[in-house]
Amino acid sequence: MDAEHNTDSTVIPFRPRREPATLWREVLGEEIRRQRTARSDRLRDTAERAGISPQYLSELERGMKDPSSEVLEAVAGALGNSSFDLVRSAAAPSGPVLLAA
Numbered sequence: 001m002d003a004e005h006n007t008d009s010t011v012i013p014f015r016p017r018r019e020p021a022t023l024w025r026e027v028l029g030e031e032i033r034r035q036r037t038a039r040s041d042r043l044r045d046t047a048e049r050a051g052i053s054p055q056y057l058s059e060l061e062r063g064m065k066d067p068s069s070e071v072l073e074a075v076a077g078a079l080g081n082s083s084f085d086l087v088r089s090a091a092a093p094s095g096p097v098l099l100a101a
Contacts, residue, residue: 026063028072031090033061035079049078 036046047057051074059065060075067075069083076086 023063025066028087028090029061029063031086032075032079035081035086035089039079046075046078050074
């Protein structure tokens with residue numbers, strides 16, 4: 001059946017498109033970057049102290065990877081922090097956050 005002869009009376013209501021929710025890994029990555037740059041550290045400096053590659057740290061900061069608890073503790077330690085303090089600093093976002101996707 002073509003569109004001209006469609007007799008279906010079902011009306012689909014318009015729903016405005018909502019902004020995508022921010023993921024937890026993105027919020028955490030922003031906080032890692034904020035703390036790293038506040039220390040004037042390069043990616044390489046922090047990554048070396050954490051025992052991870054600069055590429056992986058970059059992916060964490062951009063919210064592309066979810067760190068394991070071990071990696072999170074290593075990165076936090078490289079920033080002179082505990083993972084608890086790092087998470088607590090990141091836990092006050094400006095809007096809704098998806099903890100799992």
